[in-house]
Amino acid sequence: xxxxxxxxxxxxxxxxxxxxxxxxxxxxxxxxxxxxxxxxxxxxxxxxxxxxxxxxxxxxxxxxxxxxxxxxxxxxxxxxxxxxxxxxxxxxxxxxxxxxxxxxxxxxxxxxxxxxxxxxxxxxxxxxxxxxxxxxxxxxxxxxxxxxxxxxxxxxxxxxxxxxxxxxxxxxxxxxxxxxxxxxxxxxxxxxxxxxxxxxxxxxxxxxxxxxxxxxxxxxxxxxxxxxxxxxxxxxxxxxxxxxxxxxxxxxxxxxxxxxxxxxxxxxxxxxxxxxxxxxxxxxx
Amino acid sequence: xxxxxxxxxxxxxxxxxxxxxxxxxxxxxxxxxxxxxxxxxxxxxxxxxxxxxxxxxxxxxxxxxxxxxxxxxxxxxxxxxxxxxxxxxxxxxxxxxxxxxxxxxxxxxxxxxxxxxxxxxxxxxxxxxxx
Numbered sequence: 001x002x003x004x005x006x007x008x009x010x011x012x013x014x015x016x017x018x019x020x021x022x023x024x025x026x027x028x029x030x031x032x033x034x035x036x037x038x039x040x041x042x043x044x045x046x047x048x049x050x051x052x053x054x055x056x057x058x059x060x061x062x063x064x065x066x067x068x069x070x071x072x073x074x075x076x077x078x079x080x081x082x083x084x085x086x087x088x089x090x091x092x093x094x095x096x097x098x099x100x101x102x103x104x105x106x107x108x109x110x111x112x113x114x115x116x117x118x119x120x121x122x123x124x125x126x127x128x129x130x131x132x133x134x135x136x137x138x139x140x141x142x143x144x145x146x147x148x149x150x151x152x153x154x155x156x157x158x159x160x161x162x163x164x165x166x167x168x169x170x171x172x173x174x175x176x177x178x179x180x181x182x183x184x185x186x187x188x189x190x191x192x193x194x195x196x197x198x199x200x201x202x203x204x205x206x207x208x209x210x211x212x213x214x215x216x217x218x219x220x221x222x223x224x225x226x227x228x229x230x231x232x233x234x235x236x237x238x239x240x241x242x243x244x245x246x247x248x249x250x251x252x253x254x255x256x257x258x259x260x261x262x263x264x265x266x267x268x269x270x271x272x273x274x275x276x277x278x279x280x281x282x283x284x285x
Numbered sequence: 286x287x288x289x290x291x292x293x294x295x296x297x298x299x300x301x302x303x304x305x306x307x308x309x310x311x312x313x314x315x316x317x318x319x320x321x322x323x324x325x326x327x328x329x330x331x332x333x334x335x336x337x338x339x340x341x342x343x344x345x346x347x348x349x350x351x352x353x354x355x356x357x358x359x360x361x362x363x364x365x366x367x368x369x370x371x372x373x374x375x376x377x378x379x380x381x382x383x384x385x386x387x388x389x390x391x392x393x394x395x396x397x398x399x400x401x402x403x404x405x406x407x408x409x410x411x412x413x414x415x416x
Binding site: 026120121122123125127128130143159209261264265266267268270271272273274275277278279280 | 312313315316317334336337338339341357359362364367368389390391393395
């Protein structure tokens with residue numbers, strides 16, 4: 001195919017199918033994809049199974065993205081034409097933390113802190129210092145992630161910063177006093193076709209771009225379901241009495257299976273130069 | 286212009302129009318740049334850093350008095366452009382480009398690029414994106 005025509009086809013494909021397929025010129029094709037009678041990938045086909053009969057969550061997944069809406073994203077959305085991950089800025093709802101109608105059951109100090117973080121444009125976000133994110137924040141991401149699922153464990157490789165997360169499925173209990181880490185300590189078990197993941201042992205961190213805190217007292221529950229071949233859904237409950245007055249549910253995060261691509265290396269500290277230029281509201285020259 | 290150069294320029298123009306930006310930011314755009322301070326710079330590329338978390342271009346830009354200053358241009362990260370068939374060799378040191386973008390809030394010679402024009406054609410944008 002002529003290179004211009006090929007690029008046009010590829011780019012049009014991205015606009016139409018963002019979050020589902022990537023450029024067809026990628027040099028590797030995903031094998032074993034169920035096909036429709038028309039010869040296209042059948043993403044509505046049933047989820048594949050592991051040998052033990054549980055759903056196989058393996059694949060490269062991309063968070064659901066929607067057009068950016070300035071009214072709903074006080075931190076701004078400059079040039080976000082390929083879409084904005086649902087839940088990236090606000091994992092609770094479309095109502096910002098600064099709005100009295102925000103449903104997050106903040107402790108008073110936590111609400112004050114989040115509003116301060118928003119006023120400062122998120123300049124102190126650990127992401128800006130190339131630090132990793134807690135598991136709940138990983139789901140609503142700009143970058144794709146690869147799940148490697150075996151009977152005993154679920155390993156998530158995130159292209160963003162080359163992060164990884166382990167969820168143990170071998171029946172081990174949660175440790176009583178785990179060493180705090182960014183990802184925490186996660187174990188999972190099946191309830192029907194839903195993988196229920198419980199995590200404790202977090203370091204102080206943030207749940208989203210607005211800066212909802214996650215503290216060392218947090219216990220999170222993630223309910224992960226592969227609803228069909230091409231779709232993953234994650235519902236989360238945040239139980240963190242230090243920051244919130246009661247356990248609360250995040251919005252549902254959906255992810256789409258990506259075909260015909262690979263993770264690419266992303267080392268955040270390779271050439272990080274932005275941090276030194278970041279200023280909060282009122283600090284600008 | 287050689288045929289291959291023209292093809293390259295047309296290709297990148299097409300990508301620029303439809304892609305408009307790379308959004309895989311590692312930080313909030315507004316913490317570093319002010320969208321209310323647009324700026325346009327033109328000059329030869331003196332250095333290219335095709336790196337994560339951001340691609341950086343450096344341009345020598347002459348002001349109204351003839352004084353030349355070097356500007357850093359922050360863009361998105363390489364991975365999304367690689368997936369579009371872009372390569373690290375698409376732009377070369379010495380290419381004269383025009384950058385449209387937003388000034389850094391801290392007053393330094395730093396711009397976030399919305400678009401990059403090469404030989405009058407929109408090349409690609411690599412905005413740092415936002416949150």
